[in-house]
Amino acid sequence: MQAEAPETRRHRPLAGLGLAITLAFSVTPCSSWAGLGQPFESVKTDRARMSARMASIAMATHTVSALTLANGGVVKEFSNRSGMVFAVSWRGPGRPDLQQLLGGGFDTLQADNVDRGGRRMRAPLKVDRSDLVVHTGGHPGAFWGVAYLPQQTPSGFSGADLGSP
Amino acid sequence: MKVWALAAMLVMLAACGGGGGGSSTTTTPTPTPVVTAAANTAVITVDAGPPALATGPNGFISDNLAFVSVTLCAPGGSNCQTIDHVQVDTGSVGLRIEQSVLNPSLLAALPTQGDASGAQVGECYQYVDGYAFGSVRDADFQIGGEKVAGMPLQVIGDTGAFSTVPSSCSSSGGANLNTVTALGANGVIGLGVTQTDCGAACTVAGGSGAAIYYDCPASGCGQVIAQAASTTAPFQQLPNPIAAMGVDNNGLIITLPAVSASGQASATGKIFFGIGTQSNNALGSATVLATTDETARDGSGLITATYMGQSLPDSFLDSGSNLYLFVDSTIPTCTGANFTGYYCPSAPIQISPTILAENGGAVSAAFQLNNAQTLLSLSNTSVLPGVGANPTAQNLMNAYPSSFDFGLPFFYGRSIYTAIEGRTAGGLAGPFFAY
Numbered sequence: 140m141q142a143e144a145p146e147t148r149r150h151r152p153l154a155g156l157g158l159a160i161t162l163a164f165s166v167t168p169c170s171s172w173a174g175l176g177q178p179f180e181s182v183k184t185d186r187a188r189m190s191a192r193m194a195s196i197a198m199a200t201h202t203v204s205a206l207t208l209a210n211g212g213v214v215k216e217f218s219n220r221s222g223m224v225f226a227v228s229w230r231g232p233g234r235p236d237l238q239q240l241l242g243g244g245f246d247t248l249q250a251d252n253v254d255r256g257g258r259r260m261r262a263p264l265k266v267d268r269s270d271l272v273v274h275t276g277g278h279p280g281a282f283w284g285v286a287y288l289p290q291q292t293p294s295g296f297s298g299a300d301l302g303s304p
Numbered sequence: 305m306k307v308w309a310l311a312a313m314l315v316m317l318a319a320c321g322g323g324g325g326g327s328s329t330t331t332t333p334t335p336t337p338v339v340t341a342a343a344n345t346a347v348i349t350v351d352a353g354p355p356a357l358a359t360g361p362n363g364f365i366s367d368n369l370a371f372v373s374v375t376l377c378a379p380g381g382s383n384c385q386t387i388d389h390v391q392v393d394t395g396s397v398g399l400r401i402e403q404s405v406l407n408p409s410l411l412a413a414l415p416t417q418g419d420a421s422g423a424q425v426g427e428c429y430q431y432v433d434g435y436a437f438g439s440v441r442d443a444d445f446q447i448g449g450e451k452v453a454g455m456p457l458q459v460i461g462d463t464g465a466f467s468t469v470p471s472s473c474s475s476s477g478g479a480n481l482n483t484v485t486a487l488g489a490n491g492v493i494g495l496g497v498t499q500t501d502c503g504a505a506c507t508v509a510g511g512s513g514a515a516i517y518y519d520c521p522a523s524g525c526g527q528v529i530a531q532a533a534s535t536t537a538p539f540q541q542l543p544n545p546i547a548a549m550g551v552d553n554n555g556l557i558i559t560l561p562a563v564s565a566s567g568q569a570s571a572t573g574k575i576f577f578g579i580g581t582q583s584n585n586a587l588g589s590a591t592v593l594a595t596t597d598e599t600a601r602d603g604s605g606l607i608t609a610t611y612m613g614q615s616l617p618d619s620f621l622d623s624g625s626n627l628y629l630f631v632d633s634t635i636p637t638c639t640g641a642n643f644t645g646y647y648c649p650s651a652p653i654q655i656s657p658t659i660l661a662e663n664g665g666a667v668s669a670a671f672q673l674n675n676a677q678t679l680l681s682l683s684n685t686s687v688l689p690g691v692g693a694n695p696t697a698q699n700l701m702n703a704y705p706s707s708f709d710f711g712l713p714f715f716y717g718r719s720i721y722t723a724i725e726g727r728t729a730g731g732l733a734g735p736f737f738a739y
Contacts, residue, residue, distance in 0.1 A: 190510075210505040210513055211603075232505050232513030232603055234430050238475035248477055252433070260367060260627050260693065261488070263432045264478050265645070267697035274696045276629065276707055278395035278432060278622055279514035280498060281603045283706075 174240040175227055175286055179218040182206075185239060189214065200293040201225075201300070214240065217301070219293045226287035228301055234275075234282045241286055244271050342584055343449025344552045344577040348372050350560070350712070351570035352686050354389040354405075356484045366488055366686050368626035368712040370560070372575065374399065374493060376406075377444040378413035379454055384444075385410050389490045392558065392575065393624030394722045396494035396514070398501035398542030399445065399457040400429065400436055402483065405490045406459065414441040417456055417540070419519050419529055426466050426520040427458050427542070429501065432625075434478030436487070437469045438462040440517070445545060447493070450577050452548045456539045460487070465520045472528070473516060492624070493545060495556055497605035497735035498725050500533040500541040503598065507533055515541065547724050552578025554727035555734060557585055558623055562717030565652065565674060567685040571716070579723055580730035587730030590721055590738040592662040593621075597725055597735055604725050604735050609669065609708040611657040618707040619659070621720060621737050625711030628673070628692035630657070637694060638677040646676035646693045655692075657708055662736065671714060689713050 174185060182204045186193040191206035191214070206214045212231020216224045229235050238245040244266070251266045266273035266286075275284035285301050352358065353366030370392045377384040385407050390399075403411065417425040417440040425440040439462040445455040459466075461482035469480060481487040494501065505513035509530045517540075518525035531540040535547040547553055560573035576585040596606040602618060609619035611630060627646075632655075638648035655673045658666035674690035690713055696705065714720075723734035 209508070210511060211601075230602060232502075233516070234476040234514075236472065236475045237477040238471075245475075245477065252478060260646075260691075261431070261433050261625060262627070262645070262693060263629070263695050265695065265697050267644075272697045276432065276695050276709070277618070278496075278620060278624070278709075279397070279430060279494070279501070280496070280503075281606060281618070281620075282430070282432070282514070283602075283618065 174216065174242045175224055175244050176242050176288060176291070177224050179204075179216075179222045179224060182216045182218070182224065185214070185216065188239060189235065198300070200295045208235070215302075216240075217287075217296075219291060223291055225291035225293070226285065226301060228283075228285040230277075230281075230283035232280050232282070234284070241273070244273070244286060244288075247271055248273055342582065344582050344585065346372050346448035346575045346577075348392055348558065348560070348573050348575055349570060350573075350687050352684070353488060354484055354490050357488065365684070366626075367680065368686070368688050368691065369489060370558070370573070370623055370712055370715070371489065372447065372493060374491075375446040376401070376410065376414070376457070377446075378410060379415065379442060379444055381444050383410050383413050387490050391487075391489040391492045391624065393492050393494045393622070394496050394556075394558070394720075395620065395622035395624040396429075396431065396492065396501070397496045397498050397544045398429070398494045398515075399455070399491065399545055400438075400460050400494070400542075401457060401491035402487060403438065403459045403461045403463065404484060411459070414443050414459070416441050421519060421521075423519050423521040424465055425529070425531070426462075426518040426525040428470065428473035428476075428516040428518070429458060430476050430514045431478070431481065434481045434486070435469075435473055435476055436460045436481045436492075437466070437473050438482075439466045439520070440542070442539070447545065448575070448577065450546075450549045450552060452543075452545060452550075454537055454539070455545065455548055456542050458542060460491070465522050465524060468524050470518060470525050494624075495544060495546055495722065497595070497722060497737075498544060498598075499535050499547040499727075500543050502531070502541050503533050506531050506541060517541070544724060546577060547727070549577065552581045552585070553724075554581065554729040555579040555721060555723035557719050557721050558715055559719040560715045560717070563687050563689050565672065565689055567679050567682055567689065568687045569684050571687045578729075579721055587721065587732070587738065590719070591667045592721075592732060592736050592738040593667070594660045594662050594664075595736040605737075607737060608660040609657045609710075610660070610666065611655075611708055614705070616657075616706055616708045619709070620707070621710045621714065621722075621739075623712050623715055623720075625709050626691075626713075627676070627688075627711050628655075628671070628690075628713060629695045629707070629709035629711065630655075630692065631694055631696055631705035633694075635673070635694075638675075640677045640681075643677045643680065645695070646680075646691070647673055648675045648677050649673055650675070652690065662732075669710060669714070687716075689716050 217226035502515035721738035723729035
């Protein structure tokens with residue numbers, strides 16, 4: 140049986156060749172998760188962690204920051220006028236680091252998608268709560284999803300503004 | 305018009321993370337006097353799944369999963385084991401077997417793949433509902449009469465250096481599919497449209513797609529490594545087993561019978577390996593669907609369905625999905641506690657999407673949608689036609705769907721062709737789906 144890697148293992152130095160790379164990359168501290176519910180500044184942290192190219196576009200009600208990943212995948216972070224990331228979307232050959240993108244919402248995602256017993260379907264992960272909505276889909280090689288905080292979403296912002304993720 | 309402003313951000317580097325039972329044993333085949341099956345076919349069965357699923361207080365049976373048996377041998381062809389209830393999945397690529405179903409002697413005889421630093425190679429592979437993590441090992445593989453020598457497969461839930469899942473694997477979310485119960489099968493055989501399970505995304509250091517390959521010294525897996533995409537030895541990434549075959553290597557046909565609308569315990573069909581390579585696998589009059597290739601924004605194997613007047617360019621046919629997934633807020637969803645999001649029409653209704661064909665026309669993909677809660681509440685019934693669900697959260701503001709997933713129920717009563725990218729099938733360039 141396998142165990143989940145505990146959080147404390149995140150900075151465990153890697154053996155062999157990995158050690159040098161780990162040291163070189165550890166200049167920027169990673170003390171907190173960025174993404175959903177975090178200040179817009181955290182988008183830059185996400186960009187760096189994903190080694191992504193980034194472009195930001197200011198809209199009437201929000202700002203969209205699009206991060207293009209090395210494998211062609213795209214992550215978008217939507218910030219409101221208060222500077223908080225209230226929505227994220229992703230698409231690409233693999234799912235991105237959702238623990239990073241969803242922040243505290245990741246635990247909710249896991250809790251809401253555990254096996255509840257009985258018959259089951261291989262259904263995509265989702266969360267349907269008043270303070271967090273997550274919708275995912277696709278198959279290996281083509282994944283997509285959106286997550287948002289309904290209570291932080293600017294008035295006038297609609298699902299269409301999230302776009303087809 | 306809105307005012308648009310572009311801002312470029314400075315480069316900044318940082319890094320966080322990094323990072324049974326149920327199988328049959330080997331027996332001597334009993335000679336049978338009946339007509340010999342063609343070498344390019346294998347029997348597929350939709351049934352209750354591995355017996356291990358039904359054990360214990362939380363036991364359950366499979367729903368709409370198509371299974372096949374595969375045979376693995378140690379390199380050289382000795383020490384073989386036939387593994388039943390391996391799920392047939394045209395939505396993924398690569399053979400993955402739970403460690404718990406492998407005979408210990410065979411497991412010990414399957415060499416783990418090594419990397420440039422002399423360590424073992426591990427792999428994480430993402431599914432829509434979770435992830436599989438384990439070792440990459442080589443085995444002589446056989447399905448029906450088709451064979452591949454020294455083919456890499458993933459041993460899910462492997463022990464030793466692979467006993468801890470890297471956080472960069474589990475952070476993609478969902479369940480750890482490291483047991484037969486969690487996976488719902490003894491393994492998965494991914495026979496989708498690409499030649500390998502990661503392609504170019506994994507051929508650069510640190511690169512990943514649905515697959516993430518790891519350097520795994522004895523202390524555990526951490527560093528993400530590059531793996532070449534090859535369908536012949538020396539392999540690195542897991543190949544599509546069909547693409548690695550010596551013949552009949554351009555795709556497959558899955559044929560399943562029409563089934564009772566009220567469900568049934570099991571159904572038996574056939575896989576034909578190859579398209580247009582033998583007398584039994586001609587493309588014939590099947591309609592070829594317009595299918596994306598690797599140059600598309602969202603990768604290979606997507607088709608465009610149209611439903612309720614809306615174009616859905618991220619649609620796909622997927623034997624590995626055990627239901628239809630599409631958005632239609634006019635259909636009642638189920639009220640049972642374990643059926644949130646499933647469609648529960650009071651009486652069966654006709655759903656009538658179309659799919660864009662290669663010739664520019666639209667082909668009907670109509671089916672009958674049944675009450676999911678009624679069917680899923682039946683005991684001893686694993687073949688469940690017309691079961692569907694809405695994959696969006698119910699309160700998603702102005703849901704913006706772009707996909708229609710035609711899962712295994714769509715395969716009942718049809719022959720569905722899946723042609724591999726970079727291969728010619730029936731005179732046409734893959735990838736494509738057809739039916």
